[in-house]
Amino acid sequence: MADTAVLRQHAPQRPAPRPPRAGGLLAGLVRTARPKQWVKNVLVVAAPAAAGELFTAPALTRLPLVFALFTACAAAVYLVNDARDAEADRAHPVKRRRPVAAGQVPVPVAYAAGAALGVLAPAAALWLRAPAVAALLTAYLAMQLAYCLTLKHVLVVDLAVVTTGFLMRAVIGGLALGIPLSRWFLITTGFGALFMVAAKRYSEAVQMAGTAGATRALLTEYTPGYLRFVWQLAAGVAVLGYCLWALEEGGLPHTGLLPWRQLSVVAFVLAVLRYAVFADRGTAGEPEDVVLRDRALALIGLVWAAMYAAAVANW
Structure with missing residues (x-):
């Protein structure tokens, strides 16, 4: 027992995990926002394109803003989702490399960044005097957060929620320009x-x-x-x-x-x-x-x- 105590005393100790560097933290936040998935948000141009108004002055000025706002909302959902699933993701052979699960982005930081984006995006839509866009963004956030918490475990409902998320992307472009759908x-x-x-x-x-x-x-x-x-x-x-x-x-x-x-x-x-x-x-x-x-x-x-x-x- 004494020998064991001596061995433990002189055994090399694992260094405490260092806090993530600012650059690494920022890169991790961007990765968690899933830039690869941003291509889905191109659906915001679907309604204006279908109506033949894609290259009008209002469309060219408003649609990039709508794209950015929807991307921010989607990023907020990804951040909260990864923070919530961090422990489970660490046991997954692929998902354990996600920044939150890997420790590159601390869980509280992911929650805070997601909450900030989730509040700022609808607020920016209101500031731009687009209440319909703000309402749809808020509904999207509420639905996706409910999906992360419970709805992804409900048969058929999970398919309907994900599908509705895509449909909202297509609808929001029409709302932003007042185009009948x-x-x-x-x-x-x-x-x-x-x-x-x-x-x-x-x-x-x-x-x-x-x-x-x-x-x-x-x-x-x-x-x-x-x-x-x-x-x-x-x-x-x-x-x-x-x-x-x-x-x-x-x-x-x-x-x-x-x-x-x-x-x-x-x-x-x-x-x-x-x-x-x-x-x-x-x-x-x-x-x-x-x-x-x-x-x-x-x-x-x-x-x-x-x-x-x-x-x-x-x-």
Whole structure:
């Protein structure tokens, strides 16, 4: 016992963890805000683009601000989520590298930064005299925080909440510019988002078969067959909604060379079919990677954008 005490006394002690440096802390906060996910917020231009008002003076001045405010709100949610899940993330082989779980960003700092962004973004919208935008940002924050706390553990509701988050991104651009939102636009956007969300869950369920509970507990409650049914149903409704929207709008008199709005249906359907390839393989776990890295999908997207631009310009 004495020898053991002597050994313990002379054993090298682990140095106490040093507080994060200012530069490392700032870099960690930025990483926690998920810059890779900011591409989702480009959806704020969806409504102005659909209405043909994307390049008007109000759109060019207001949409960048709306994009920044929504990005701040999303970052606030990520910060709070990572602070809350820090202990669980440390036991995960990948998530343990997140700045909060790794100790690069202290948990209290993450909470404080998230709270600050969550308060400042709606307040800035009010200061800019955009009460509708402030109200939607507040609703988004409330819904996402409820998701982090409880709703992500409720079957089907978790899919609806994530889908609604995407839909809010698309709606806020129209609110900022006072653009009426077509029912077909809302149906197409909402079910298109559900298609991608369900495909993501399906991919996670396929890839983590047998160990799903260790990464996302709710995946053990879903079956791959059910998630496949959801993304297939959502894809079908999104395509139908887009067709009805394009035919309704495209049926108006035009003087262009071709009915570009109607023809854009072809590119839209091809894009859905191309994305469904990755969903069916179970490799659509990161939607932004699929959209940005697949050249064929990017080319189809460019063709669709060109067709829609021609329809707006009435060429």
